[in-house]
Amino acid sequence: MQMVRRVMGFIRDQSAGYLANHMARLFARELQARIKPLGLSIGTFPALLVLWEGDGLTQRELIERLDIEQPTMANTLARMERDGLVVRRKDAADGRVQRIWLTAAARALEAAATAAADEVNDRALAVLSPGERASFVDAMCRIIAALQTGVPDDAAGRSP
Amino acid sequence: MQMVRRVMGFIRDQSAGYLANHMARLFARELQARIKPLGLSIGTFPALLVLWEGDGLTQRELIERLDIEQPTMANTLARMERDGLVVRRKDAADGRVQRIWLTAAARALEAAATAAADEVNDRALAVLSPGERASFVDAMCRIIAALQTGVPDDAAGRSP
DNA sequence: ACCATTTGCATAGCCAGCAATGCAATGTTA
DNA sequence: TAACATTGCATTGCTGGCTATGCAAATGGT
Structure with a gap:
């Protein structure tokens, strides 16, 4: 009581x-x-942990694994691309999705x-x-x- | 092991x-x-908890109690003043310090x-x-x- | 085939946290 | 008392989190 x-x-x-x-x-x-x-920087860390397990994911797959809102992830990925950690490439089958690939620098x-x-x-x-x-x-x-x-x-x- | x-x-x-x-x-x-x-909003909450226990504190006293960096607190207090939660008044004895006082709205x-x-x-x-x-x-x-x-x-x- | 809906992502704008810096007021010391 | 050091706060500029919104590509229903 x-x-x-x-x-x-x-x-x-x-x-x-x-x-x-x-x-x-x-x-x-x-x-x-x-x-x-x-x-x-710390914001990139969770995304890297997921991508080190296997890259080529879409933004949506990342946000589902990390429980982060979509604009936050879009912003984080933009910084990561700027800093040479990832590249975003258009998916061949679906024109909307961008697949995320680690650079060699990020793997290292x-x-x-x-x-x-x-x-x-x-x-x-x-x-x-x-x-x-x-x-x-x-x-x-x-x-x-x-x-x-x-x-x-x-x-x-x-x-x- | x-x-x-x-x-x-x-x-x-x-x-x-x-x-x-x-x-x-x-x-x-x-x-x-x-x-x-x-x-x-959540940023104001810790400051309010301290001030509800007793206001008239300096910014420095607030940041010591909350383990927040000084520019973060200055920024938070600026928003709180803008939103009518606190007022900042110069201390009579020391021309550097600003004492923080709750408004009636914040108390309520x-x-x-x-x-x-x-x-x-x-x-x-x-x-x-x-x-x-x-x-x-x-x-x-x-x-x-x-x-x-x-x-x-x-x-x-x-x-x- | 057409239109409406859903999906995937980007953008704008805010709050919250930080380091670095600037500056005025106060203390300290030679 | 003049020069220096310290203190209290503000400003700048970044990261990182969010909501709200926009828009193009895909999907579905008719």
Whole structure:
């Protein structure tokens, strides 16, 4: 029968949403510092992870794997093309789609970049025991799944 | 004796940093949907939480409490002033500092806004048991502390 | 065959975060 | 007290996230 509403004020330092934002910013700062020497920035990282597994994907396939909105991905790909990480080529069969191909330069960065990400994760998770790490990652996965589902068209004032 | 380096590739869906970023984006999407009807956006939220506890703070005091860089806060405060949430007044004793004061409009939003944030947190954490919730929040706090400490000037190539 | 719909991507414009820099007000020190 | 250092904030310019919108290519229904 827990007291959901506290009498006085919202406790910022115990709010999951606030902590999630803060933690994500710190992860980003840390990764950015480590991949900047490689000429990479954090926004390109998720796209590269997918493309290193296999390129020639369409923009739509990328955004489905990454849960990123389409204009964000279009913008990111434009920067990646500008920076010589990918090239976009028209699909022969469908005139609408642009298939994304890694450049040799991008392929060459895989080992160093993933090593940098491993280092950041290791540094962050070092404060947890191995068991805690597993349940922490599992909890994030479950929360992500929970926040992705539902809210088909609700939750934002349905009647004027 | 765990294998820290996997033989083939980086597993995105088990990377703490990737999951933290994804989770934070989902929290933000959800909160944004709920506070948009109030005329608020997520960037102002942390500042408001601090100011609702007591205003008249300087910009520097705000950024220390929130771990936000100074130009980000200056920009956020400019939007908040534009939107009638705060006013900035020069400190009498020190000609450099601007003290931040909430408007009546901003004060009036506290209950509705914190209720919205509570709803988001409750929805996200509903997939965890009470015990899991506590350890999850604790883990985030510990990781935040770990990523904040150290790295005084290191980790990004110390010699040219 | 035609028109409407759907699909894939690009663009515009905003918010939020950052580093780098500028500058005025205050402190400090020789 | 004059020169220097520090502090507090603003500005510039970038990345990265979003919504809203536009548009061309493909698809479907009739």
